[in-house]
Amino acid sequence: MIAPDLKRDVKITVLNPMGYPPAITRKTAAPRLESLDGKTVYLVDCRFDDSIELLKQVQAWFAEHMTSVTTKIISLSAYYGHDDPTTWDEIKKNGDAAIVGVGHCSTCAPAVSTHAITLDTKYGVPAVALHTDKFDKVVKSVTKMGGLPGAPSVFVPQPVMGKSAAELRAYVDGKDPITGRPVMQEIVEALTTALSAA
Amino acid sequence: MTATEASTPRLVEPATEDELQQQFLDNNWTDKLPIVLPTEARVAAMLAHTSRKPQEVVGRMQPTANRGLWEYTVEKVAVNAVMSGAKPEYFPVILALAASEVSARGSTSSSASAMVVVNGPIRNEIAMNSGIGAMGPYNHANATIGRAYGLLSQNLQGGSVPGETFMGSQGNNYTYNNITFAENEERSPWEPLHVQKGFKASDSVVSIFYGCRSTTFCLGVREKHWREHVKDMLAGVDANTSPVLLLDPITAQQFIDRGNFVKKADLIRWVHENATMPAARYWDLQLVQNYVYPWATFGREPEATMLKAAPDEPLRIFQEQNINVVVVGGEANGYWRIMGATYRKSVSVDDWR
Numbered sequence: 216m217i218a219p220d221l222k223r224d225v226k227i228t229v230l231n232p233m234g235y236p237p238a239i240t241r242k243t244a245a246p247r248l249e250s251l252d253g254k255t256v257y258l259v260d261c262r263f264d265d266s267i268e269l270l271k272q273v274q275a276w277f278a279e280h281m282t283s284v285t286t287k288i289i290s291l292s293a294y295y296g297h298d299d300p301t302t303w304d305e306i307k308k309n310g311d312a313a314i315v316g317v318g319h320c321s322t323c324a325p326a327v328s329t330h331a332i333t334l335d336t337k338y339g340v341p342a343v344a345l346h347t348d349k350f351d352k353v354v355k356s357v358t359k360m361g362g363l364p365g366a367p368s369v370f371v372p373q374p375v376m377g378k379s380a381a382e383l384r385a386y387v388d389g390k391d392p393i394t395g396r397p398v399m400q401e402i403v404e405a406l407t408t409a410l411s412a413a
Numbered sequence: 414m415t416a417t418e419a420s421t422p423r424l425v426e427p428a429t430e431d432e433l434q435q436q437f438l439d440n441n442w443t444d445k446l447p448i449v450l451p452t453e454a455r456v457a458a459m460l461a462h463t464s465r466k467p468q469e470v471v472g473r474m475q476p477t478a479n480r481g482l483w484e485y486t487v488e489k490v491a492v493n494a495v496m497s498g499a500k501p502e503y504f505p506v507i508l509a510l511a512a513s514e515v516s517a518r519g520s521t522s523s524s525a526s527a528m529v530v531v532n533g534p535i536r537n538e539i540a541m542n543s544g545i546g547a548m549g550p551y552n553h554a555n556a557t558i559g560r561a562y563g564l565l566s567q568n569l570q571g572g573s574v575p576g577e578t579f580m581g582s583q584g585n586n587y588t589y590n591n592i593t594f595a596e597n598e599e600r601s602p603w604e605p606l607h608v609q610k611g612f613k614a615s616d617s618v619v620s621i622f623y624g625c626r627s628t629t630f631c632l633g634v635r636e637k638h639w640r641e642h643v644k645d646m647l648a649g650v651d652a653n654t655s656p657v658l659l660l661d662p663i664t665a666q667q668f669i670d671r672g673n674f675v676k677k678a679d680l681i682r683w684v685h686e687n688a689t690m691p692a693a694r695y696w697d698l699q700l701v702q703n704y705v706y707p708w709a710t711f712g713r714e715p716e717a718t719m720l721k722a723a724p725d726e727p728l729r730i731f732q733e734q735n736i737n738v739v740v741v742g743g744e745a746n747g748y749w750r751i752m753g754a755t756y757r758k759s760v761s762v763d764d765w766r
Contacts, residue, residue, distance in 0.1 A: 226427040230451045230492045232442050233421050234474070234483040234569035262707045264699065293711035294704060296478055321522040321580030325479035352577045353520075360481035376699070 242336040242362040248407050254311035255285040256406070259302070259330065261295040263323040264376035265383075266316055269345070272383045273314060276399055295326045298333065307338045312406040316345030319375050324350035325357045328368065332361045343405035347373035348392040367405030369398055437496075441574050444563055444589060448496040459491040462504040463765055467491070471511045474570040476520035476578045485511065485569040493568055497561035503539050503554055506531060508765035509619045510562045515757045517566040517591045518573035519623065524581030526625040528592040528657070528754050529559060530739050532607035535617035535762050536595035543597035545743030548659075550590075559593030587625050592752075594741055600662035601740035602669055603677040609737075610759040617762035622737070622754035624654040633747040634667035640687065646751050647688040647730070653700040654753035655735035656684060661742030664749040677738045685733040693724035 248254060258274055260267040267288065274286045287310070291299050306313050315331040318324030324346050331344040346354055348370040358366040370393045371386040378386075391398050428436065433450055437443050449455065460467055465487045473482035490511045494504055510517075510529065517527040531541055542552035550556055567573035575581075598605045598614075607618035629649040631642060650656045658680070660668070674680040695701060709716035719728050737756055742748070 224429055226429055227433070227450070227452060228427045229425050229433055230453065230456055230488070231422050231425050232437075232451065232489070232492045232496060232564070232568040234485040234489055234571060235421050236483055236571060237473075237481045239481075263703050291707065293713070294707045321520040322477045325477055329479040349576075350580070353580060356481075356577065357479055361479070 237360065239360060240362045242332065244335045244363060244366070245339040245341045247341050247409050248312060250407055251281060251312065251403060252283045255287065255309060257306045257310040257313045258286055258288045259306070259313055259315040260288060260290040261316065261318070261323055261327050261330070262291055263295055263317070263320055264374075265378070266319070266323075266375065268378070268380065269317050269371065269375050269383050269386065270314070272380065272387045273316075273345075273399075273402070275384065276387050280399070281403075291330075295323050295330075299330070303334055303338050303340075306334065306340055310340065313340050313342040314345055314402060314406075315342055317371075317375055318344060318346035318350055318354065319373060321350070321353065324353050328354050328357045328366060329361055332358065332363045332366050335366065336363060341406045343367040343369055343402055345402070346370050347375060349373040351393050367401075369401045369405065370394075371398055441572060442564075442568055443496070444560065444567075448564075449498050451492040451495040455495045456488065456491045459494050459499075459501045459504050460488065462501040463487065463508060465508070465765065471508060472514040474514055474516050474566060476516060476518060476570055476573065480520070480578070481571070483569060483571040485565075489569055490565055493565035494561045497557045497564050498553075499557040499561045500539070500553070503558050503561075505617075505762050505765040506535060506539070506554075506558050506619060507561045507565070509760040509762045510558070510621070511565050511569070512765065513619070513621050513758045513760045515621045515623060516570050517562045517588065518570065518579065520573070520578055520580050522580045522582050523624075523626060524583050524585040525623060526585045526587030526591055527562065528587075528622040528625050528752060529562060529594070530606050530620045530622070530741075531558075531593070531595045531618070531762075532598065532605045532620065533612070533617035533762070534615065536598075538617075541595035543595035543599075543741055545745055547594040547597070547741050547743070548592055555593050555595070556590055559590030562591050562593065563588055585626065592625060597662055597740050597742060600744065602662075602665050603738070603740065606737065606739050607759060609677065612759065612761070618759050619762060620759040621757045622657060622752075623757050624755045625752050627651045627654065627753035629751045631749055634664060634671045636671065639671050643684075644687055647684065648690075650688075650731075650751055650753040651700055652690070652695065652698050652730050653704050654755055655731045655737070656688070657736075657752045657754045657756075658684070658738045659742075659750045659752055660738065660740050661744060661747055661749055662740055663742075663744050663747035665740050667747060680738055681733060681736045684736050685729060685731060688730045689727035690730055691724065692719070692722035692726045692728050695728045695730065696720070
């Protein structure tokens with residue numbers, strides 16, 4: 216608020232209080248699949264709140280709409296905040312692509328995106344991160360800092376926790392609240408369409 | 414990148430005081446209260462109270478894991494210390510907090526706050542309060558050191574902006590000054606916190622807790638039913654964040670009288686053994702499902718063994734090494750609280766003088 220009565224019109228110099236951002240190392244995403252036909256897609260449960268319940272509905276969608284796709288739900292070995300090479304090795308060995316979810320808290324959304332980037336850039340497995348819409352800005356920042364700003368991220372409405380199977384299925388059948396495009400179309404495209412350099 | 418190669422400009426474009434106050438507000442560089450503008454002279458005065466060089470790197474911080482660690486120097490900490498209104502003689506305490514690399518502006522959606530306990534000679538050197546009103550806005554050092562910790566955390570980690578770098582769903586009023594106070598060592602019947610953490614009594618130390626949300630409260634320690642009363646209070650502490658007993662000296666003495674807790678460790682053992690919950694109820698807690706159960710299935714102990722308990726078997730909720738006791742208050746009465754807060758780190762203040 217300006218206080219004209221004080222007549223403090225002398226310009227002064229002050230110091231900037233912000234710290235120094237980290238250097239970002241750019242990474243390269245894995246090549247995308249030509250299609251998901253006959254492929255095995257891992258659904259990676261980060262174990263926060265009811266993530267696995269949403270992934271079950273994604274699995275159900277594949278069973279109904281893309282019957283040639285094999286889906287396997289796998290839960291992280293431990294707490295989502297830790298890297299999980301054992302799980303990544305299994306996916307690399309037995310799978311063709313991965314859907315990692317759900318990022319629906321301030322710490323698990325960064326972890327979910329980081330795990331997806333790890334699978335994509337270190338293990339060569341095309342991956343997409345599934346989040347709720349409250350965390351879109353968080354996810355953008357994390358993928359940028361993680362060196363893969365174009366890392367595919369798909370959003371469903373918040374909350375996931377406590378929702379019924381039917382409600383979660385509606386999320387999966389519905390549209391991404393951020394882009395307005397169908398959630399499953401975005402997921403399939405994320406695994407099969409070359410990523411932009413953005 | 415090192416701080417010497419830093420991309421953040423050292424100075425803000427010259428402007429009037431009013432314009433700069435508005436600019437700091439608009440840039441989300443404040444806690445939305447007016448700040449003291451960090452002029453070069455004020456920052457220099459702050460820097461005069463440490464032997465460390467202005468461009469020395471103090472540490473790195475981020476709002477949560479995977480957000481990217483921002484780096485900061487002694488001078489950057491001084492800028493934020495000035496903004497908080499802190500006196501230069503508080504600066505070694507503020508530097509020690511910055512050196513902890515524990516953010517007081519964590520972005521957990523649970524809206525946690527830090528809590529800072531100061532021990533040792535520095536408490537009296539800078540006239541901190543450990544008595545009446547110690548955890549309230551009645552002492553300049555307590556108030557501004559805690560505020561400085563918040564400001565330096567948000568600015569040095571790259572921001573704390575709702576929806577972007579802060580996702581605390583409800584927010585937390587404790588974060589205005591991060592519950593910063595001195596332990597009342599003079600009136601405590603037990604050894605002070607920093608000695609429990611491995612320092613000498615003559616050392617000056619800051620100890621940082623994080624996760625302050627749940628708080629329970631009581632008056633006194635009653636002769637007949639004190640055990641049940643304390644157990645009831647412990648049931649109000651979230652199971653994923655261990656209890657810190659904040660005891661007025663009157664209450665500390667009452668615990669000795671009632672339970673013969675000659676040492677703090679005796680009381681801590683009692684809390685560990687008596688804070689229990691039936692296994693089925695414990696494992697069903699959402700926070701336990703999110704943060705404890707995954708480790709249990711991973712095989713980490715003692716969680717893995719706890720998972721084998723029968724549904725009705727009482728489980729000990731808090732591990733002994735995670736429970737803490739701090740004496741604070743001015744003996745106006747025997748009121749006391751239990752704060753759910755995880756001990757994170759203790760840092761020497763003397764190293765930053």
